[in-house]
């Protein structure tokens with residue numbers, strides 16, 4: 495076993511800040527006490543700021559996928575036509591969920607690692623006037639690819655009978671994504687990725703246009719009935735028992751996404767990505783996605799390298815968790831996360847481990863000066879956006 499300190503470098507769950515850990519360790523409050531109500535109302539405000547919306551943002555006590563399901567059941571009725579961009583595991587999830595609730599699903603299948611073309615979405619919409627909702631990821635975490643949601647929102651805006659639902663679980667906070675300004679109708683986020691707290695909360699907000707769809711939607715729902723959730727929200731409550739500790743953690747982490755800090759947080763995430771990609775470039779390794787999001791760097795595993803072993807060696811020998819690929823990408827990609835409380839040292843130790851374990855498999859070993867050079871360049875980039883800077 496390795497005696498290195500544990501480092502969590504996955505694209506979710508992510509390491510949390512000391513302030514978040516402290517908030518999680520506070521004595522339990524009852525969710526109907528004045529003290530908690532005050533905190534809840536503050537967090538509601540902070541969520542609107544993170545989403546850049548005037549609409550209420552709801553917290554659902556589930557993982558991010560629960561908020562995705564809430565998006566589906568509050569926007570469609572069985573037999574409705576929907577359009578899903580399917581470019582990886584999470585695009586598949588939108589499609590499977592819509593199908594589970596009886597929607598007639600048209601999928602736009604995109605090669606994993608590619609970004610959907612705006613023209614393809616436009617054509618699909620023009621061909622079918624009945625499309626009620628377009629479901630897409632802002633960043634498809636299973637491949638690292640970014641989708642052009644701002645352009646897609648322009649296509650949907652002019653169609654009174656169509657909504658745009660965006661899964662921004664690894665996008666909000668990592669890129670500019672102002673919900674109201676871009677005209678996104680349903681925006682979904684999650685706890686353990688961009689919002690940098692432990693797993694267990696999902697987030698969702700609906701535009702005014704989406705609320706009209708919500709009223710008409712005939713999908714069965716009880717726990718995810720957002721009309722009832724809204725009534726609780728208006729009283730400064732959550733519909734069911736509040737996840738008190740998680741909300742205390744959010745009260746801390748969301749400060750990173752207010753008007754004052756949002757740009758700095760995004761820049762830090764982008765910088766970790768840029769530093770990582772600089773290292774890869776120096777080592778002669780490629781990134782997998784055509785247009786990468788900032789939340790993670792996805793390395794294309796070179797021919798002759800066993801990607802499953804590579805990832806596992808990093809964990810077994812260096813006590814660092816990075817992720818591999820799923821389904822047909824198993825062994826073909828390695829994913830390093832940039833969200834969460836990640837220090838320069840965390841990233842550098844990770845890149846070291848990635849290089850050293852690669853060298854045990856590669857015929858052409860990366861020469862040590864090359865590694866050092868890569869790290870020096872990396873540190874230079876990191877200095878441009880220090881943590882807590």
Ligand SMILES: *Cc1c(COP(=O)(O)O)cnc(C)c1O
Pocket residue numbers: 506557558559560584631633634635636661662663664684687
């Ligand atoms: C992680 C992730 C999800 C699923 O979130 P869970 O919290 O695991 O349910 C959905 N979409 C994207 C883009 C993700 O990165």
